[in-house]
Every structure is written in structure tokens, then in C-alpha cells.
Amino acid sequence: MATMLAFAESRGGVLRKVAFEAVTAARVAADASGGGDVHALLVGAPGIASHAQELGRYGADLVVVVEHAALERYSPEVYAATVVERVRSGGYRAAFFAASAEGRDLAPRVAARLGAGLASDVTAFELHGDAVTASHPAYTGKVIVTLRLAGSPALLSLRPGAITPVEQPRTARVESAAPGIDPATARVVVTGMSGRSTTKLDIGEAPVIVSGGRGLRAAENFKLVEDLADAIGNAAVGATRAVTDDGWRPATDQIGQTGRLVSPDLYIAVGISGAIQHLAGMRTAKTIVAINKDKDAPIFKVADYGIVGDLFEIV
Amino acid sequence: MLKIAVCIKRVPDMEMRFSIATDRKSLDQGGLKYEMGDFDGYALEVALQLMEKQGPGEVVVLSLGPDAVQEMLRKGLAMGATRAVQIKSDEIPFDGLAIAHALAAELKDGGYDLILFGKMATDTASGTVGPMTAELLGLPCVTSISQLDVSAGRGTARRDLEGAAETVSFPLPAVLTIDEGIARPRLASLKGIMAAKKKPLEVKAAQLGESRLTVESMALPADRPPGRIIGEGADAVPELLRLLQTEAKVL
Ligand SMILES: Cc1cc2nc3c(=O)[nH]c(=O)nc-3n(C[C@H](O)[C@H](O)[C@H](O)COP(=O)(O)OP(=O)(O)OC[C@H]3O[C@@H](n4cnc5c(N)ncnc54)[C@H](O)[C@@H]3O)c2cc1C
Numbered sequence: 283m284a285t286m287l288a289f290a291e292s293r294g295g296v297l298r299k300v301a302f303e304a305v306t307a308a309r310v311a312a313d314a315s316g317g318g319d320v321h322a323l324l325v326g327a328p329g330i331a332s333h334a335q336e337l338g339r340y341g342a343d344l345v346v347v348v349e350h351a352a353l354e355r356y357s358p359e360v361y362a363a364t365v366v367e368r369v370r371s372g373g374y375r376a377a378f379f380a381a382s383a384e385g386r387d388l389a390p391r392v393a394a395r396l397g398a399g400l401a402s403d404v405t406a407f408e409l410h411g412d413a414v415t416a417s418h419p420a421y422t423g424k425v426i427v428t429l430r431l432a433g434s435p436a437l438l439s440l441r442p443g444a445i446t447p448v449e450q451p452r453t454a455r456v457e458s459a460a461p462g463i464d465p466a467t468a469r470v471v472v473t474g475m476s477g478r479s480t481t482k483l484d485i486g487e488a489p490v491i492v493s494g495g496r497g498l499r500a501a502e503n504f505k506l507v508e509d510l511a512d513a514i515g516n517a518a519v520g521a522t523r524a525v526t527d528d529g530w531r532p533a534t535d536q537i538g539q540t541g542r543l544v545s546p547d548l549y550i551a552v553g554i555s556g557a558i559q560h561l562a563g564m565r566t567a568k569t570i571v572a573i574n575k576d577k578d579a580p581i582f583k584v585a586d587y588g589i590v591g592d593l594f595e596i597v
Numbered sequence: 598m599l600k601i602a603v604c605i606k607r608v609p610d611m612e613m614r615f616s617i618a619t620d621r622k623s624l625d626q627g628g629l630k631y632e633m634g635d636f637d638g639y640a641l642e643v644a645l646q647l648m649e650k651q652g653p654g655e656v657v658v659l660s661l662g663p664d665a666v667q668e669m670l671r672k673g674l675a676m677g678a679t680r681a682v683q684i685k686s687d688e689i690p691f692d693g694l695a696i697a698h699a700l701a702a703e704l705k706d707g708g709y710d711l712i713l714f715g716k717m718a719t720d721t722a723s724g725t726v727g728p729m730t731a732e733l734l735g736l737p738c739v740t741s742i743s744q745l746d747v748s749a750g751r752g753t754a755r756r757d758l759e760g761a762a763e764t765v766s767f768p769l770p771a772v773l774t775i776d777e778g779i780a781r782p783r784l785a786s787l788k789g790i791m792a793a794k795k796k797p798l799e800v801k802a803a804q805l806g807e808s809r810l811t812v813e814s815m816a817l818p819a820d821r822p823p824g825r826i827i828g829e830g831a832d833a834v835p836e837l838l839r840l841l842q843t844e845a846k847v848l
């Protein structure tokens with residue numbers, strides 16, 4: 283029986299889907315250890331505590347809330363100090379983060395301060411008596427490495443979408459705690475934020491991604507892809523590097539080795555050839571659909587369902 | 598005078614076909630080609646451009662690994678780095694923290710204004726060594742940046758988040774990890790290659806940290822169950838929808 287910690291990521295005062303994924307993973311780990319408790323750590327601006335019970339819904343027994351006016355946005359130093367303090371006091375067997383932009387920044391800092399092992403971008407894990415093993419796609423996704431984490435706590439960051447959140451409702455106890463350091467002492471400060479509204483579904487969270495490649499021929503033709511995503515409903519739009527390099531889509535939409543790594547339930551590749559660097563970012567999707575006029579395009583090798591033909595006619 | 602360190606890793610060329618060695622926990626070396634990690638190349642380019650813009654300075658390339666890393670370090674020198682350090686270790690551990698300990702030991706008293714890393718090594722795809730080294734050195738750190746300005750002892754960087762970007766300000770000395778899109782690495786000129794032969798390349802023994810993360814096994818990803826082409830043109834759309842609803846159950 284062991285206690286697990288999940289870092290519950292939020293943005294703009296709202297929990298992100300990866301928070302539920304981390305809590306679900308911690309719940310699975312706690313149950314596998316013979317039924318320990320799951321603690322979730324929720325950090326944000328005043329008011330964030332109102333979301334604590336959402337974490338209870340996914341299996342958190344205790345939610346530790348750290349509220350501070352300066353923590354509306356992620357601050358690496360304050361967050362790292364806060365997590366470290368919690369981990370030190372909690373006696374956790376493992377701590378789960380999201381391998382999101384925030385989690386990828388936070389988890390290694392925590393690992394270094396604790397001298398703990400960290401497995402990054404994990405797609406599956408198992409708890410053993412003295413070790414935790416974790417699968418991690420490495421070498422641009424061409425090799426799956428099974429890693430062994432020795433010692434407690436074992437830290438894991440989970441690839442967004444790899445763990446399906448499962449509701450296991452309970453009423454979580456809520457505790458509040460102070461930030462690990464005074465936010466005013468942080469050396470790295472965020473001075474501005476730009477980008478799209480938070481209401482739009484992010485490619486890391488969307489169950490369905492419709493992605494477009496150079497086959498679309500021009501920026502304005504992305505309307506087709508957007509319309510398809512809208513028609514599906516819970517879908518976000520992604521792109522290849524060929525497309526983001528040409529400025530047809532923002533760089534943040536790029537999926538692949540040097541872009542986002544995603545695992546949606548459904549990935550629809552429209553006019554995408556399927557270069558290995560692109561596949562590295564999406565081959566763990568549960569179902570892949572490809573639409574391409576070239577029947578020999580490599581994307582068809584990974585696609586569950588393919589349609590050969592002109593995308594302008596099909597989409 | 599700006600003094601910049603760039604940590605570069607020797608990684609296999611990802612275009613190659615990989616196979617797993619008989620120990621089932623490493624790559625079969627047969628036919629592998631090695632090169633500088635993609636992001637590490639961007640990091641080096643950023644350092645060189647800063648040095649060129651801000652007057653005389655020093656760019657030191659460091660790599661932890663076996664003697665084979667010297668060839669890559671020479672390439673870094675040929676691109677324009679001032680000197681190179683091999684932190685010698687016959688094996689490169691998978692554990693980012695073990696590597697970070699060795700790099701931090703070397704960087705600690707180097708007097709660097711900036712220490713640059715790739716956002717991730719293309720082999721481990723972990724992205725941990727940079728922020729870990731920063732923590733061990735107690736330096737401010739910004740990860741995954743796609744723009745950088747340095748002036749008057751401070752830096753400003755752009756960091757891409759999912760669907761948004763933040764602008765971050767930090768004091769020097771600092772550790773940064775470099776995303777793509779910031780600069781395309783230059784090719785070494787003939788003059789650069791000749792000059793590199795005379796530039797200093799020091800070899801030091803690595804003081805690796807303890808590894809808490811080890812490779813238990815490696816495998817090629819299970820082939821996705823063979824897909825099928827369900828048809829040609831718009832006529833195939835109804836069948837696709839049917840399959841997505843009834844077979845894959847994703848719609
Ligand atoms: C170091 C490095 C990192 C990289 N990182 C990434 C990354 O993170 N993400 C990424 O995506 N790429 C990355 N790349 C680039 C990658 O190698 C490919 O160049 C890129 O993915 C190709 O994009 P594409 O499929 O849109 O374009 P193309 O390869 O040009 O493919 C276009 C496809 O559209 C099809 N097509 C054309 N017209 C039609 C039509 N009317 N109807 C239907 N189909 C049509 C064509 O048959 C073709 O298959 C990287 C490259 C390098 C060297």
C-alpha cells in the first residue's frame with residue numbers, strides 16, 4: 283500500500299484534461315500497490331480551490347491546494363519549490379506529471395532537487411515491488427524503451443492522451459498549503475502571454491485531431507480542415523512542419539518530432555505524406571485515418587483506414 | 598565579453614533503420630551513423646549568432662561520451678565554437694540526472710553567462726538534462742525557447758506553450774534549452790574546418806551521478822495492425838464513417 287501524488291495542471295483557472303490523466307494514473311498506481319491514497323497538488327490563483335472536487339471525481343483522496351495571487355501563471359521556480367516541499371513531506375512512492383509544456387519544465391527540476399529518477403513522456407507504466415517500469419517512445423518514436431526507475435519517489439511525466447481519465451468518484455479532503463518560496467523572489471518572470479483563446483480545444487487535449495499537410499496547397503484551404511474539425515465537434519486542428527514553416531499555420535500547431543507529441547483517439551491526416559518526423563508525434567494515436575492522392579504515401583503504412591484520392595473532393 | 602557553453606550530444610541519425618541488439622536493451626550498432634542532435638545544432642547556432650552580434654566572446658562546446666564524440670566536437674569548432682571539452686565516459690547513461698551531474702561539475706566554475714542545451718536529445722527524447730543541470734547549478738532556467746534577446750545582463754525569451762506563447766525575462770547567468778525555429782544551424786566552411794583542427798579540445802573524466810533510471814529493454818514499436826485502404830475518392834467516405842463508428846468506435 284503506497285501513497286501517490288498527482289500534479290494537477292491548470293491554466294487560466296481551469297483544470298486541464300492532463301490533470302485528470304495524472305490523477306487517474308496515480309489512482310491506478312495506488313490501487314496496484316494494494317490500495318493506497320492518491321494526493322493531488324493543485325496550484326493557482328485564488329479561486330482554484332473550487333476545482334478540487336473535480337479531482338476527487340477521478341480518484342483523489344486528498345487535494346492539496348496552493349493559492350497565491352502571483353500564481354495565476356506557471357512560474358518554474360515557485361512551482362518546483364512547492365512540489366518539492368509537498369513530495370518531501372508526503373512520503374510518496376511515485377509522483378505523476380503531464381508531459382505537457384508545463385510538466386516537461388517542472389518534472390526535471392523536481393527530480394534534480396530530490397535526486398529522484400524521472401521517466402519522461404511515458405505512455406504506460408507498471409508498479410513492481412522495488413521498481414517502477416515505464417514505456418517511453420524514444421528515437422523519434424522508432425524505438426520503445428522500457429525504463430526502470432529505482433528508489434522512491436519515482437517520478438513520471440505522462441504523454442498527454444496516453445492515459446484515459448477514468449472517473450472513480452469520492453469526496454476528496456481539501457487542505458491548503460503555502461507556496462514553497464515567496465513568489466516575489468522568482469528570478470524567471472513571465473512578462474507577457476500571447477496566443478489563442480483558452481476556449482479553443484488544444485491539440486494536446488482534443489480526442490480528435492484533424493491535421494493538414496502541404497497537400498492543402500495554400501493557407502486559405504485550411505478552412506476545409508477547420509470545417510471538418512468543427513463538423514466533428516470535439517476536434518482540434520494540427521499541421522505538419524511543411525505547413526508551419528510556410529506560415530500557413532502557427533508553429534504551435536506543428537505535430538511531430540520537433541512539435542507536439544499527441545495521442546488522440548482519432549487522428550485524421552489530410553494531404554500529409556507521413557515523414558518519420560511527423561509520425562514521431564502521432565503514431566500513438568488510437569485510430570489513424572489518412573487521405574492522400576498518392577497510394578504509396580508512407581502515411582498509409584500507419585493508417586488504420588486510408589482513402590486514396592483528391593482531398594479537395596473527399597473532405 | 599559573453600561566455601557561452603553549449604552542451605551537444607552525439608546521437609544516431611534518425612533516418613536510419615533501427616534494430617535492437619541481442620542484449621535486447623541497446624541498438625544494434627551495425628549501419629548506424631551518428632551526428633549532433635537536431636536541437637543541439639540550433640543551440641550552437643544561437644550561441645554563435647550571439648557571439649557575432651555582441652562582439653568578442655567565447656563559445657565552448659561540451660559533450661559527454663566516448664572518444665567518438667570528438668568528431669562531433671570538431672564539427673562544432675568548425676562551425677565557429679572557440680574551444681571544446683569532451684567529458685569522457687565510455688557509456689552515456691539514459692538517466693538525465695546522471696548526465697546533468699557530470700555536466701554541472703564541469704560547468705560550475707566556468708564563469709559562463711549562458712549555458713545552452715537542446716530542448717531534447719533526439720535519442721532519449723526526454724528533455725530533462727538542461728533543467729536538471731540548471732537546478733544543480735542553482736541557475737535560473739527557461740526551457741524550450743524559440744526566440745532570444747540578451748542585453749545588459751538580462752535575457753528575454755519566447756517560450757511556446759500549447760496553443761499560446763509566453764514572453765519570459767530572466768537575469769544572467771542562466772540556462773536555456775532551445776526549441777527549433779530559432780535559427781538554422783550553419784554549415785561549416787572549408788576555412789572553418791581547417792581552423793577547427795588547431796582549436797583546443799580538452800578531455801576530462803566524467804563524474805557521473807548515480808543512475809536511478811536505467812534501460813530495462815528496448816523494442817521496435819509494435820507495428821500498427823495492418824491498415825487498409827478502404828477506397829478511392831469521395832465514394833469511400835460513407836464506408837469510412839461507418840468503420841469509425843462501428844469498428845473503431847471513435848466517432
Ligand atoms: C530535423 C527535422 C525535424 C522535423 N520535424 C518535423 C515535425 O516535427 N513535424 C513534421 O510534420 N515534419 C517535420 N519535419 C519535416 C518532415 O521531414 C516533412 O518534410 C514534413 O512532415 C512534410 O510535410 P507534409 O506531409 O505536409 O508535406 P509533403 O511531404 O510535401 O506531403 C504532401 C502530401 O500531400 C499529398 N497531396 C498533395 N496534393 C493532394 C491532394 N490534392 N489530395 C490529397 N493528397 C494530396 C501528396 O501526395 C503528399 O503525400 C522535420 C524534418 C527534419 C529534417
Ligand SMILES: Nc1ncnc2c1ncn2[C@@H]1O[C@H](COP(=O)(O)O)[C@@H](O)[C@H]1O
Pocket residue numbers: 604605606607634636637659660661662689693696713714715716717718719721722723724725726727
Ligand atoms: N551526453 C551529453 N553530452 C552533452 N550534452 C548532452 C548530453 N546528453 C544530453 N545533453 C544535452 O541535454 C539536452 C537534453 O537531453 P535529454 O534530456 O536527454 O533529452 C540535449 O539536447 C543536449 O543539449
